[in-house]
Amino acid sequence: MLIQATLLLTTLGFLVSAAPNCRCLYGQPCWPPTSAFALLSQSLSQPLIHPTPIALPCYQNASSDACSTVKARFTDALWRPDQPGGYEKQNFESYTQPNGTIDACYLSTSLGAPCKQGSIPPIGVDARTVKDIQVALEFVRKWNLRVVVKNTGHDYQGRGAGRGAFMIWTHRMKKITYDEKFVPVGGPKNVTFQAITTSAGDQWGDAYAFAAQHNRMLIGAFSLGGSVGTSGGFAMGGGISVFSPKYGLGIDNILQITIITANGTLLVLNAHTHTDLFWAHLGGGPGTFGVLTSVTYNTHPSFPVIIATFHVNLTSGGPDAAKKILVESIKNIPKFTDMGWGGLMYILRPTGMLNGLWAIPGPDPPQNVIRSLLDPYAHFINATSNGNGGIAYTTSSSFYTWYDQTFLGTSGPQVTGNILVGSRLLDRELAEKSTESVVDRILEVDSAFKGFEMVLGGKVSKPTSTGSINPVFRSSLASIFINEAWADGTNSTVINQQIERLKKNIGVLDGISKGSGSYMNSGSLFEKNFQKTFYAASYPRLLAIKKRYDPTSLFVVANGVGSEEWDRELVCRV
Numbered sequence: 001m002l003i004q005a006t007l008l009l010t011t012l013g014f015l016v017s018a019a020p021n022c023r024c025l026y027g028q029p030c031w032p033p034t035s036a037f038a039l040l041s042q043s044l045s046q047p048l049i050h051p052t053p054i055a056l057p058c059y060q061n062a063s064s065d066a067c068s069t070v071k072a073r074f075t076d077a078l079w080r081p082d083q084p085g086g087y088e089k090q091n092f093e094s095y096t097q098p099n100g101t102i103d104a105c106y107l108s109t110s111l112g113a114p115c116k117q118g119s120i121p122p123i124g125v126d127a128r129t130v131k132d133i134q135v136a137l138e139f140v141r142k143w144n145l146r147v148v149v150k151n152t153g154h155d156y157q158g159r160g161a162g163r164g165a166f167m168i169w170t171h172r173m174k175k176i177t178y179d180e181k182f183v184p185v186g187g188p189k190n191v192t193f194q195a196i197t198t199s200a201g202d203q204w205g206d207a208y209a210f211a212a213q214h215n216r217m218l219i220g221a222f223s224l225g226g227s228v229g230t231s232g233g234f235a236m237g238g239g240i241s242v243f244s245p246k247y248g249l250g251i252d253n254i255l256q257i258t259i260i261t262a263n264g265t266l267l268v269l270n271a272h273t274h275t276d277l278f279w280a281h282l283g284g285g286p287g288t289f290g291v292l293t294s295v296t297y298n299t300h301p302s303f304p305v306i307i308a309t310f311h312v313n314l315t316s317g318g319p320d321a322a323k324k325i326l327v328e329s330i331k332n333i334p335k336f337t338d339m340g341w342g343g344l345m346y347i348l349r350p351t352g353m354l355n356g357l358w359a360i361p362g363p364d365p366p367q368n369v370i371r372s373l374l375d376p377y378a379h380f381i382n383a384t385s386n387g388n389g390g391i392a393y394t395t396s397s398s399f400y401t402w403y404d405q406t407f408l409g410t411s412g413p414q415v416t417g418n419i420l421v422g423s424r425l426l427d428r429e430l431a432e433k434s435t436e437s438v439v440d441r442i443l444e445v446d447s448a449f450k451g452f453e454m455v456l457g458g459k460v461s462k463p464t465s466t467g468s469i470n471p472v473f474r475s476s477l478a479s480i481f482i483n484e485a486w487a488d489g490t491n492s493t494v495i496n497q498q499i500e501r502l503k504k505n506i507g508v509l510d511g512i513s514k515g516s517g518s519y520m521n522s523g524s525l526f527e528k529n530f531q532k533t534f535y536a537a538s539y540p541r542l543l544a545i546k547k548r549y550d551p552t553s554l555f556v557v558a559n560g561v562g563s564e565e566w567d568r569e570l571v572c573r574v
């Protein structure tokens with residue numbers, strides 16, 4: 001405890017008192033005294049938490065069991081989110097000082113850097129109940145603290161981290177229920193849904209397993225271990241799945257949300273009650289309008305899945321091969337997504353490979369129809385790559401069997417790293433009419449990784465109701481995402497060069513997206529006009545709703561609605 005306190009003080013002790021327009025941060029004279037925290041904890045169901053850097057035990061005693069655990073599980077997709085101080089991308093745990101010095105706590109003590117708290121909030125609430133959250137919000141309002149909400153810490157914009165902030169940790173607020181005849185509050189009694197309700201701390205792996213017990217499936221995220229949260233960025237940012245072309249985006253499947261607003265009021269949101277705030281949640285972004293306590297999703301019957309996995313060497317067929325192969329690959333997207341298929345492909349520059357898959361939800365079309373659609377592509381990529389391309393098929397009897405085999409029970413390298421991403425939505429009309437020039441742009445991007453989430457089109461372009469999500473989603477074909485990654489210990493000069501390359505490459509992709517549209521969950525922190533890129537035509541109404549429900553701007557996240565009123569650190573009003 002003493003070591004921890006010293007660590008925090010030396011990390012944040014330089015901070016002066018909060019200016020009138022600023023939130024109060026840890027280490028400043030305005031920070032609540034120990035007695036105030038003691039009083040707070042009396043009203044909570046759990047002790048306060050003191051999130052610390054994951055690798056801290058290795059700096060305290062390298063031969064301790066705690067350090068061995070950290071080393072063994074550092075990249076474990078499910079262990080890391082269970083640590084209040086753990087973020088999937090380590091760079092969000094760190095903090096870059098104005099002079100370029102990086103405060104971090106690297107796993108390798110041999111890098112010679114001290115262990116620093118970085119951007120990990122030093123204290124918070126282990127929220128298990130509505131009251132815990134209400135009490136936390138009251139405390140945060142009273143002391144003018146910066147609040148961050150965190151479940152898994154998976155966010156690619158680090159929106160669940162905040163230097164010197166107060167954390168509402170929702171990760172242990174878990175409860176999943178099934179209602180065969182769900183009626184949204186205020187909705188007509190004769191219109192029912194087979195619905196699953198998940199809580200703030202639930203993760204997709206658990207939700208899928210639960211749904212499978214009822215022979216149902218959900219539109220959710222896919223990651224090793226099923227680690228992504230059901231009720232954070234996915235739920236409020238859009239939510240994409242390879243089954244979206246069949247059943248829509250995540251938000252298209254949300255029936256009801258419960259939320260605690262800035263003043264502590266618990267509200268039920270759906271198509272019948274608080275429709276404005278419901279609309280805002282369907283794409284308006286996480287951590288912005290309040291603390292969500294549950295999300296109710298519509299479910300679908302389970303189905304068999306056929307996976308067509310393809311790979312092709314882009315360079316082995318000569319200088320023109322890459323372009324020809326990409327043109328053919330992109331021409332498939334509208335054809336296949338409109339039939340309800342979803343896919344993913346990515347180019348790894350160092351290996352020169354294009355790898356990907358199409359997920360085909362059964363039971364129709366039959367195998368021979370699938371082969372008749374994909375065989376020409378298989379032949380083309382093989383011939384064009386001089387025999388270095390092909391397609392393999394696997395069949396799973398149910399959605400959950402496929403999910404289980406693909407994402408669970410895996411070992412080896414899993415998550416983490418220092419990564420910044422950026423993305424653009426590929427415009428459908430352009431991709432169909434000017435495929436070659438679209439491919440020229442894609443080839444111009446010099447990122448080591450380029451991914452294509454071929455999950456729009458189909459049902460995504462024909463929603464029954466739209467929500468606030470950037471309307472560009474509905475007329476796009478794919479989300480293209482790129483990244484920059486670096487090793488621990490890399491200095492900020494080098495990182496800044498990589499950020500510049502990321503920005504340059506996003507600029508190249510601007511030419512193939514409508515209005516620079518982007519999926520915020522793989523979005524960049526360095527957007528020139530985040531309002532247009534992430535929200536577009538929905539922004540003015542979103543901002544009005546934000547001001548109505550959160551007039552003091554208690555909830556602020558990077559590139560979130562209303563965040564333009566705050567400085568880059570999201571601490572002081574500009």
Ligand SMILES: Cc1cc2nc3c(=O)[nH]c(=O)nc-3n(C[C@H](O)[C@H](O)[C@H](O)COP(=O)(O)OP(=O)(O)OC[C@H]3O[C@@H](n4cnc5c(N)ncnc54)[C@H](O)[C@@H]3O)c2cc1C
Nearest residue numbers: 151152153154155159221222223229232233240286287292
């Ligand atoms: C390995 C991996 C795989 C992914 N796969 C997919 C995918 O298949 N499809 C897809 O669409 N996206 C995917 N994503 C992106 C994912 O949707 C986002 O990273 C998302 O932000 C994660 O939400 P979380 O709640 O798990 O993470 P967190 O970082 O805990 O939270 C993300 C944001 O939501 C806010 N938040 C969390 N809980 C609440 C709450 N209860 N109330 C209010 N705000 C809250 C946080 O403040 C933060 O701003 C993936 C990400 C990773 C790292």
Ligand SMILES: *[C@@H]1O[C@H](CO)[C@@H](O)[C@H](O)[C@H]1NC(C)=O
Nearest residue numbers: 060061062063064065066067
């Ligand atoms: C470090 O941990 C080991 C293993 O638990 C223990 O034997 C040793 O005494 C510890 N060292 C210190 C300085 O605490």
Ligand SMILES: *[C@@H]1O[C@H](CO)[C@@H](O)[C@H](O)[C@H]1NC(C)=O
Nearest residue numbers: 011014097098099100101102
């Ligand atoms: C950078 O700034 C931090 C915080 O003020 C300070 O502790 C550190 O010594 C500085 N480093 C250099 C190289 O100036």
Ligand SMILES: *[C@@H]1O[C@H](CO)[C@@H](O)[C@H](O)[C@H]1NC(C)=O
Nearest residue numbers: 183187188189190191192193
């Ligand atoms: C539900 O009831 C209303 C009013 O009685 C009726 O108009 C509507 O058609 C019914 N809907 C369904 C799906 O049965």
Ligand SMILES: *[C@@H]1O[C@H](CO)[C@@H](O)[C@H](O)[C@H]1NC(C)=O
Nearest residue numbers: 313314315316317351352353
């Ligand atoms: C792709 O082809 C090139 C050229 O033939 C070759 O050098 C490279 O090793 C191949 N890549 C892979 C991953 O096989």
Ligand SMILES: *[C@@H]1O[C@H](CO)[C@@H](O)[C@H](O)[C@H]1NC(C)=O
Nearest residue numbers: 379382383386387388390391
């Ligand atoms: C790919 O092409 C090579 C000849 O270049 C051929 O031998 C091989 O059978 C083809 N593979 C497939 C799967 O068609």
Ligand SMILES: *[C@@H]1O[C@H](CO)[C@@H](O)[C@H](O)[C@H]1NC(C)=O
Nearest residue numbers: 100489490491492493494495
């Ligand atoms: C940063 O790292 C690079 C690569 O190791 C090195 O060339 C450069 O001198 C370093 N810059 C600073 C300011 O330390």
Ligand SMILES: *[C@@H]1O[C@H](CO)[C@@H](O)[C@H](O)[C@H]1NC(C)=O
Nearest residue numbers: 261262263264265548549550
């Ligand atoms: C709290 O905010 C809600 C909207 O979020 C509003 O309807 C309600 O009147 C507010 N209550 C108080 C006591 O201010």
